[in-house]
Amino acid sequence: MEHQGARYYYSRLTDREKSAYDALCKGLDCFASSVSLGRISPTRMQSIVESVVYDNPGYFYFDQRRIAAMQTLSGITVKPEYCNTPGEVRLLWKQIQAQLDAFMHTRIRPGMPPLARQIEAHRWMQQHIRIADGADTREQHSVVGALVQGSCVCEGFAHAYKLLCDRLHLASILVTGTARRPDGVVEPHAWNITRLEGSTAHIDVTWDTALGSGAYDYFNLTDAEIRADHCFDGGLYPPCTEKRFDYFTSNRLVAKDPAQLGRLIAAQAHKACFSVKLAFPWDASLLDTCGFPVGRIRYNQAQNVLFFQTDTP
Incomplete structure (x- = not known):
């Protein structure tokens, strides 16, 4: 897989944890049956695994929920579970890259400002990805659902947006928390934070897609604005306080x-x-x-x- 995007979660780890992160990435790349993470705290293992998954949408074939861990004399060894064969992954990744190439060819022009590129990514996702309904599948939580099947849940939207931003050279973070729907129901949710020219802001493509084509209600919001119906641990993410690239202010x-x-x-x-x-x-x-x-x-x-x-x- 490609590892050219922003790695925000990696940046928050200690040096020893970064070594474990790198080891896990190397193991996932070659479908290793076991990976030694070294001497890390067992309580931090899950954070390292999540950091790898959130930073790298290309690891859609790795099931982080079914990873087994063993404590050995040399540290912690994990046994990853893979949802696809190497051949299946190559085919799916080729299809994903074809979608990204089509987006870049039809929507992005040389010299486009960062905000214009971000708007095009938002519009393209609204037009090409629908919110999944019916039975919940593993693919709906990944870029496979979003970019191959064209249908996913919020986590799939967030991973796909991160992957698009990686191609656009825009720094993006996958954010997890909860959100309160208009009917009052609170549920787990995922969205993104993007950095444009040093300014960070929240974007929830899932909820804008749910509102319909042309909606920008959740495009580049501040922490205070998105907290009106989203909840997250502010200590985990960079502060979003500027309205510099808010859709309504910009236009x-x-x-x-x-x-x-x-x-x-x-x-x-x-x-x-x-x-x-x-x-x-x-x-x-x-x-x-x-x-x-x-x-x-x-x-x-x-x-x-x-x-x-x-x-x-």
Whole structure:
């Protein structure tokens, strides 16, 4: 597998743990039946395994949930479980690379700014990957579900986004935590943090995809913004405090008051769909005075975002 992407979790390990991380990667590359991790703390073994998986989406064939470990005189030895044969992995990786190549060829131009590249990755994923429903499979949690089968759950989206960012030379981190759905149900969830020109921000492609094509409600949010409906251990990740690359700020789609909302609606009404971030409390009665044309409206209370889908031909 390729190891050219950002390795945030690796950077958080001690020197001894980094050696164990490297040893595990080397073992997974050659489908080793056992790998010596050296003298590491048994309580840290799982963190090292997770670091390898979160940093490297290409290890989709390694089942971290079924890894066995033994304490020996020389340290800890693990026995990885593989979900695919080497031949199957080569074929799947070829299919994944073909998808990445197609994305790069059709969406990315030389000299594109980092934000423009990130937006294209977000749009491409919304258009090519659907949220899996029905029976939960292992592939749905990996880049295989996302980029080969075109259907996955949040973990698959997060791994695929990380892999796209690796190709785009954008530093990205897979984030794990929980999220509260609009119906109030809290469930385990995965999303990403991206660094653009020294600024870090959260992006949840899964939830934007669930909201529909053209949604940017969860594109480059601060810690405070995403905590409205996501929960995570802030001590594990770099702080996200700037709104420098927030989609709505970058595109001047933030309404500070109802009058500005009306002006933004008038300016965007020719589009099939558009969103506006509100910097004031929303009241549905304001629609009567904002001049929205005939169409559908969606309001995201947690992020205070209005999405408009017009009936414009």
